[in-house]
Amino acid sequence: MDDELRERIEREAEKHALLNAVKHDSDADVGAIMGPLMGENPDFRQHGGEIPGLIGPVVAEVNQQSADEKRERLEDLAPEELAEMEAEEEADDSLLPDLPNAEAYDEVRMRAAPNPNGPWHLGHARMPAVIGTYKEMYDGSFLVRFDDTDPETKRPDLTAYDAILDDIDYLGFEPDDVIRASDRVETYYDYARELIEMGGAYTCSCSGEAFSNLKNDGKPCPHRDKDPETTREEFEDMVAGEYSSGEMVLRVKTDIEHKNPALRDWVAFRMIDTPHPREEAADYRAWPMLDFQSGVDDHLTGVTHIIRGIDLQDSAKRQQFVYDYFGWDYPEVVHWGHVQVDAYDVKMSTSSIKELIDAGEVEGWDDPRVPTIKSLRRRGIRGQAIVDAMVGLGTSTSNVDLSMSTVYANNRDLVDDETDRYFLVRDGEEFAVEGGPDSAHPPLHPSFEERGTRDIPVGDSVLLESGDVPAEGERVWLKGFGAVLREGDSLVATGDDLDVVREGDVAVIHWAPTDGVSVRMRTMDGDVTGVAEPDFGDVPEDELVQFERVGFVRVDDRGDDETVVYFAHK
Numbered sequence: 103m104d105d106e107l108r109e110r111i112e113r114e115a116e117k118h119a120l121l122n123a124v125k126h127d128s129d130a131d132v133g134a135i136m137g138p139l140m141g142e143n144p145d146f147r148q149h150g151g152e153i154p155g156l157i158g159p160v161v162a163e164v165n166q167q168s169a170d171e172k173r174e175r176l177e178d179l180a181p182e183e184l185a186e187m188e189a190e191e192e193a194d195d196s197l198l199p200d201l202p203n204a205e206a207y208d209e210v211r212m213r214a215a216p217n218p219n220g221p222w223h224l225g226h227a228r229m230p231a232v233i234g235t236y237k238e239m240y241d242g243s244f245l246v247r248f249d250d251t252d253p254e255t256k257r258p259d260l261t262a263y264d265a266i267l268d269d270i271d272y273l274g275f276e277p278d279d280v281i282r283a284s285d286r287v288e289t290y291y292d293y294a295r296e297l298i299e300m301g302g303a304y305t306c307s308c309s310g311e312a313f314s315n316l317k318n319d320g321k322p323c324p325h326r327d328k329d330p331e332t333t334r335e336e337f338e339d340m341v342a343g344e345y346s347s348g349e350m351v352l353r354v355k356t357d358i359e360h361k362n363p364a365l366r367d368w369v370a371f372r373m374i375d376t377p378h379p380r381e382e383a384a385d386y387r388a389w390p391m392l393d394f395q396s397g398v399d400d401h402l403t404g405v406t407h408i409i410r411g412i413d414l415q416d417s418a419k420r421q422q423f424v425y426d427y428f429g430w431d432y433p434e435v436v437h438w439g440h441v442q443v444d445a446y447d448v449k450m451s452t453s454s455i456k457e458l459i460d461a462g463e464v465e466g467w468d469d470p471r472v473p474t475i476k477s478l479r480r481r482g483i484r485g486q487a488i489v490d491a492m493v494g495l496g497t498s499t500s501n502v503d504l505s506m507s508t509v510y511a512n513n514r515d516l517v518d519d520e521t522d523r524y525f526l527v528r529d530g531e532e533f534a535v536e537g538g539p540d541s542a543h544p545p546l547h548p549s550f551e552e553r554g555t556r557d558i559p560v561g562d563s564v565l566l567e568s569g570d571v572p573a574e575g576e577r578v579w580l581k582g583f584g585a586v587l588r589e590g591d592s593l594v595a596t597g598d599d600l601d602v603v604r605e606g607d608v609a610v611i612h613w614a615p616t617d618g619v620s621v622r623m624r625t626m627d628g629d630v631t632g633v634a635e636p637d638f639g640d641v642p643e644d645e646l647v648q649f650e651r652v653g654f655v656r657v658d659d660r661g662d663d664e665t666v667v668y669f670a671h672k
Contacts, residue, residue: 103149111146114139115157119164120176125187129165132158197235197493202434207406210242215249215396218262220452222269224473225441231492232409234275245403246277249396250284251389253378260379269475273485283395284383290390291341293398294352294371298333302427303370305336306353317366320359340373343387347375356423364416370394397421401430412437412499439501446473470624470668482646482656482670487512510671517646522546526621526649527614528632530565538595544582556637561615565633570611579603579610612650620664623655
């Protein structure tokens with residue numbers, strides 16, 4: 103091997119060692135770089151036996167450098183490959199597709215616009231999860247706007263405003279601004295008045311059926327060409343509450359012959375006799391339709407990007423007429439499909455869940471059987487587990503299915519290290535214990551010995567789960583205690599060491615003393631009762647633990663007679 107080839111090998115080895123170290127943020131390894139080194143330089147292969155010894159010192163020298171020094175040296179040696187690697191890293195870090203034309207705006211501003219007609223079901227978590235993530239990606243801002251301008255059909259629930267904000271906080275996001283559309287009715291009136299002056303709107307007293315027939319035929323109603331002064335007077339009468347529900351509406355003048363009938367002269371304001379439940383808005387009777395209200399608000403609040411369901415594509419088209427009248431630029435729009443969630447028998451619908459609660463079939467919005475954010479929170483699911491699952495669905499226009507197993511896996515990753523272990527025996531069978539130690543001392547967490555152990559007194563008898571009961575003459579290993587042999591109604595300690603488990607077909611099972619803590623475990627399938635080891639009685643409320651071989655639970659209530667826990671997942 104001549105000196106020129108030696109220098110070339112060392113130079114290429116340094117490059118690949120730097121690429122390996124920077125990419126993995128760790129020391130480079132001779133074995134790890136041999137493949138790419140030979141792959142890029144086939145002429146090196148004839149010297150394959152010599153190269154490991156030659157490049158070993160080069161790799162060692164690279165490993166002595168700091169992370170910044172490695173990156174700087176790599177930029178000198180292979181700037182294009184470094185740039186390519188950084189681009190790949192950036193793509194990996196980008197959890198969501200880029201927003202359209204984001205670079206055209208000084209700040210990306212997005213909004214979640216919930217209807218506060220009840221606490222959120224699980225599907226509602228998708229919007230703040232994605233918007234909150236985009237806010238972090240673009241260093242943007244996040245607006246929550248309560249679209250509460252329908253006091254009749256989608257009547258607001260006064261408790262839902264704070265409940266929804268609480269859900270958003272639980273998911274890990276803090277909105278930059280919060281507004282209520284019902285506080286802004288006068289603003290919508292002002293823009294309606296401007297639209298009337300432009301000749302862009304007219305009052306109409308046609309019945310719904312009569313207008314529908316005309317609209318479907320592409321014919322104008324007799325009120326379409328009334329003068330702006332008459333329209334203005336009749337609109338002021340609407341504002342003053344002079345009409346009853348159904349008597350008068352204000353329509354946006356669009357294209358009465360538009361190929362899509364849904365866009366023809368759509369209603370901007372209508373009369374509603376039912377007072378708004380918020381005292382501040384209870385006197386209004388003329389209420390804006392959602393397309394008018396949200397269109398005006400999106401412009402006034404500086405929203406740059408809107409995410410909405412694929413079924414709401416007509417909303418943007420309707421609102422575009424208003425934007426054209428006022429000379430506004432319409433925000434960028436991302437349409438996505440619906441999300442469905444498995445594992446629940448209850449329909450993911452606010453109104454359906456409310457009906458079940460009213461009928462007494464479920465106990466409330468946090469009942470473990472209903473697919474709500476409050477329910478998952480009470481079960482001990484971290485908000486981040488939901489966010490990660492929702493973000494993982496992306497923003498496709500196709501309908502998507504969220505598997506609860508994904509949420510559970512995310513949560514397990516988040517909580518596994520911090521949750522201590524305990525035993526719970528469900529509907530146990532009692533067996534006398536003969537011989538063996540007086541107490542057992544299994545670790546609080548098998549991966550963190552420094553946390554210490556639990557103290558489980560054995561007493562005269564223990565409880566086993568029915569599925570774990572050994573056959574007559576069969577051995578099992580009681581975790582933390584040792585091997586026992588079943589003889590009738592007794593479990594006799596055999597004194598065997600752990601090798602019996604390793605060498606034989608001996609099941610390892612959990613157990614509990616008969617005088618342990620009474621537990622009621624609430625699950626999606628109903629309540630389960632059991633007995634937990636005594637040390638579990640010291641776990642405070644709201645703490646998450648793992649019952650070994652059962653699953654993760656959240657301690658909900660320490661009653662006098664029993665402790666109530668909510669089952670999270672295995």
